[in-house]
Amino acid sequence: MVEAEDGGSVAEIDPDRAVLAEQSQRFWTEFIDDYLKLDDPEQPKPRPARLGYISLSLPAPVSWLTAYRGFRPDRVGIFLSCRRNTAGAYARQAIIDEWKAGGAVKDELGGTVRLDKTALGSVDTIIDSLQVESLEQLEERKKAFSWLAERVNTFVNGASPPDLSRGSSGGYRGLARSRAGTISDALWLSMYGPPMNDNAIYIRIVARTRQGLGQAINPHLFRDCAATSIAIDDPAHVGIASRLLGHRTRPTTERYYNQARSVEASRLMQKSLLARRNGVVGAPDPMNTIR
Numbered sequence: 001m002v003e004a005e006d007g008g009s010v011a012e013i014d015p016d017r018a019v020l021a022e023q024s025q026r027f028w029t030e031f032i033d034d035y036l037k038l039d040d041p042e043q044p045k046p047r048p049a050r051l052g053y054i055s056l057s058l059p060a061p062v063s064w065l066t067a068y069r070g071f072r073p074d075r076v077g078i079f080l081s082c083r084r085n086t087a088g089a090y091a092r093q094a095i096i097d098e099w100k101a102g103g104a105v106k107d108e109l110g111g112t113v114r115l116d117k118t119a120l121g122s123v124d125t126i127i128d129s130l131q132v133e134s135l136e137q138l139e140e141r142k143k144a145f146s147w148l149a150e151r152v153n154t155f156v157n158g159a160s161p162p163d164l165s166r167g168s169s170g171g172y173r174g175l176a177r178s179r180a181g182t183i184s185d186a187l188w189l190s191m192y193g194p195p196m197n198d199n200a201i202y203i204r205i206v207a208r209t210r211q212g213l214g215q216a217i218n219p220h221l222f223r224d225c226a227a228t229s230i231a232i233d234d235p236a237h238v239g240i241a242s243r244l245l246g247h248r249t250r251p252t253t254e255r256y257y258n259q260a261r262s263v264e265a266s267r268l269m270q271k272s273l274l275a276r277r278n279g280v281v282g283a284p285d286p287m288n289t290i291r
Contacts (some may be wrong), residue, residue, distance in 0.1 A: 021050035027069060028054050037147040043156050044173020065155055067148060076144045077129030078151050079118055096124060111152060
């Protein structure tokens with residue numbers, strides 16, 4: 001029993017919700033155990049959820065098939081799901097593009113499959129559904145289960161555009177793999193395959209430098225580090241920093257030289273103070289060292 005924040009159970013606070021959750025779990029358990037058969041050995045079966053839907057994961061990151069039940073009217077259905085700007089989204093869009101171009105995907109999926117928006121969706125997806133008299137009636141529920149099991153299996157095996165699925169296992173699974181593996185000229189790629197945008201690159205660099213160096217360094221500070229290092233390690237050639245950083249005027253670069261001298265002065269001061277604190281005889285006076 002799920003506990004609420006005040007120590008009571010969800011069933012005690014909202015009994016109707018708890019009853020519906022239990023009904024949903026029994027519904028999906030019966031469907032998965034007694035009806036759902038998948039041809040693809042790589043496709044794991046979903047778990048019976050305490051919700052109005054179950055999800056079947058797909059190979060493209062953050063993409064899945066959603067099988068659902070609905071009321072008023074009673075119905076079951078299935079549609080392709082994904083998060084925006086992911087490999088799964090590109091795979092789904094490729095299927096939709098083939099659909100609109102008159103490709104074979106509609107015939108391969110068969111049934112009453114259509115291009116439509118979900119109840120809460122804002123973009124088109126591939127969807128199919130079946131309305132029945134009542135899911136509480138045994139024969140109607142059997143009819144719904146049999147239809148949904150066939151639809152799920154067909155969607156998993158569903159045809160994908162030939163030019164994208166060549167050499168793959170076919171279907172949405174093959175298409176997703178193909179789209180996720182699309183070659184890009186970009187140097188920085190996201191975990192989903194597409195190129196990272198400027199903000200994503202910035203965030204990753206800051207995170208990695210913090211992890212590796214103990215200090216977060218943003219991309220712009222790399223320029224600062226390069227110019228300052230030249231000024232510290234090779235002050236006679238500090239002028240090369242102008243061309244390295246693309247500065248048009250020398251005064252801009254001189255700022256790094258002045259900064260480098262400040263860094264050097266602080267280090268010498270710290271070294272001298274530590275030496276004096278430790279009783280080192282003849283510790284240099286930093287004022288006589290900095291020029």
